[in-house]
Amino acid sequence: MTALPPIGGIGNIAGLSSAAGSTTATSPTGFGNAVTKSLDSIGNIESKADSLVSSMAAGGNVSISDVMAATSKANLGMSIVNEIRARGLEAYQSIINVQI
């Protein structure tokens, strides 16, 4: 009997890394690695939103729409990564529940 090949990693998610301005897309070795990379990209987007929010709270000259755009992007990016994580976990669960 031949051994099952391991589940390949998901490649870099189009746009996510470029939106954060980082193009460090080396070939991920696994699903966890891919999710971690995506979370790093989201971390960049979130830290941008964070700095805008804190400068607005400090009374800085920041446009409200810029803050809302940044927080919306961070929220959407997080949703995307979370959905991908959930799909990966589903795949894992369906394999782990295979009756032998």
Added chain:
Amino acid sequence: MNGHGPFSAIDVSNSGLGYNKYWLDTIAHNIANINTLTTPGQAPFRARMVVAMPLDTNTYQGGGVEVSDVLDEGGDPAMISDPNNPLADSSGYVQGPVVDLASQLGDLVLASRSYQANMTVFKEARDSLQTTTTLGRG
């Protein structure tokens, strides 16, 4: 400006929000100066007009809008006879501002509606993207 990214619709409508906010600020400035008098011979207050310019026209879908220039309104200021005003010249006249309140209020309605329209686009883009993330379920 990120023209191709996953959130480009948000960026584009955000640029519209920024432009229209700038326009609203300018109208507020013009109306605030509706009673600004000057001595004849000096530069009168002139209403400021915002000039729009499309952003990033190299991409097919474009990148939004920005303020390219702010111009002063032309025309002659009204001469008002007010000899007791400390700003009056030797013949007793002061210079009114070059602002038409009616057209400023008309612009105010336009700017406010444009701002709302851009908010609608922003919300629609955000909701559509949010819904798209749920497509993998099921």
